């Protein structure tokens with residue numbers, strides 16, 4: 001008891017939180033919820049659009065696999081994670097859902113203007129394939145103020161990527177057989193972003 005008391009009196013502040021370094025952070029939207037929600041009580045326990053939670057890990061796993069295959073280090077995270085990351089690029093993978101089916105499409109969210117080049121790169125690449133509409137960047141507050149941005153410093157950009165609106169039958173049907181394609185395109189755009197001078 002005495003030893004314990006002595007130890008705690010000489011360390012008044014908690015140890016600093018380690019910042020983990022990787023080339024890329026890949027997070028699967030809503031993955032791990034609702035189990036993770038009680039640990040992050042300040043966040044809204046948003047479970048995503050119907051079917052979204054089944055698809056985001058598939059895309060995130062393939063994105064991580066493709067990036068690692070090209071020699072990059074990847075932190076593959078679920079929706080909620082502890083601590084802080086210092087990376088070159090970060091991507092939070094989502095699909096949109098709407099109460100008014102087919103009113104939205106693909107979109108991109110980011111918090112700082114330093115990520116706009118990353119957003120343009122992704123939009124230019126994905127819009128060559130995705131045959132539905134692309135919403136304006138940050139068209140909802142949730143995109144711009146995504147909780148994950150606060151835990152990641154990404155030198156080249158951090159993006160929330162909505163790959164399409166899965167409450168829209170036509171978009172869902174197009175996306176279903178193309179989850180691997182979407183992942184490979186995400187990996188491509190990240191490689192280009194990191195290689196950029």
Ligand SMILES: [Zn+2]
Pocket residue numbers: 029030048049052094095096
């Ligand atoms: Zn989502």
